Amino acid sequence: MKKVVAIDGTSGAGKTTVAKLIAKELGYNYLDTGALYRAIAVSLRNKGAETDDSDDKLGEVLGSTDVRFIDGKVFLNGRDVSDEIRSKEIDHYSSVFSARKIVRDFLLDAQRNAALLNNLVVEGRDTTTVVFPKAGKKVFLDASVEERAGRRFLQFKEKGIDIAMDEAMQSIMDRDQRDAGRDIAPLTVASDAFLIDSSNLSIQQVIQKILDYVKS
Numbered sequence: 694m695k696k697v698v699a700i701d702g703t704s705g706a707g708k709t710t711v712a713k714l715i716a717k718e719l720g721y722n723y724l725d726t727g728a729l730y731r732a733i734a735v736s737l738r739n740k741g742a743e744t745d746d747s748d749d750k751l752g753e754v755l756g757s758t759d760v761r762f763i764d765g766k767v768f769l770n771g772r773d774v775s776d777e778i779r780s781k782e783i784d785h786y787s788s789v790f791s792a793r794k795i796v797r798d799f800l801l802d803a804q805r806n807a808a809l810l811n812n813l814v815v816e817g818r819d820t821t822t823v824v825f826p827k828a829g830k831k832v833f834l835d836a837s838v839e840e841r842a843g844r845r846f847l848q849f850k851e852k853g854i855d856i857a858m859d860e861a862m863q864s865i866m867d868r869d870q871r872d873a874g875r876d877i878a879p880l881t882v883a884s885d886a887f888l889i890d891s892s893n894l895s896i897q898q899v900i901q902k903i904l905d906y907v908k909s
Contacts, residue, residue, distance in 0.1 A: 705841030726817030
């Protein structure tokens with residue numbers, strides 16, 4: 694395995710933005726694992742799968758699903774779904790489907806294989822505890838619920854998606870509860886992770902903290 698900087702953390706804490714910039718600064722490849730799970734959710738929903746379907750039914754869909762993350766874009770069976778995966782519906786379903794073992798097993802090798810040939814900055818929930826537990830550098834990025842809800846609100850608004858602030862807040866709290874409470878790979882802070890609360894920090898300040906940590 695090549696060098697890996699794994700960035701874990703809560704929903705809306707800024708993992709994607711920070712990871713992209715860190716990868717660029719270090720000259721590493723970038724992998725957004727959350728985007729892969731979102732693409733899987735799109736595939737499952739397009740085939741009519743429900744969250745309480747059996748593993749056999751989900752497996753039928755996964756068997757004909759090809760998901761790839763290339764140059765910052767997500768491709769589902771050869772189609773660019775980078776925008777489609779950011780909807781409110783997929784935000785919900787990606788969280789629910791990602792709690793299923795068959796889905797996590799389907800993507801685990803694909804994520805790990807990304808680090809076989811290239812130095813990697815990888816971000817997403819459980820990257821520091823399950824996917825890359827032996828990563829050379831681990832970061833856990835967090836922020837207050839209010840701050841994360843505000844960021845999610847602006848993110849949706851920029852994409853032209855109508856959402857109220859209280860809806861964004863509830864979405865973040867629901868996501869936190871699902872991620873921390875699931876039986877498989879729950880959201881936890883790795884014992885050797887560098888913890889950063891970005892509530893009152895600019896993106897550049899967060900990036901500098903991570904770069905100082907990586908280079909230490």
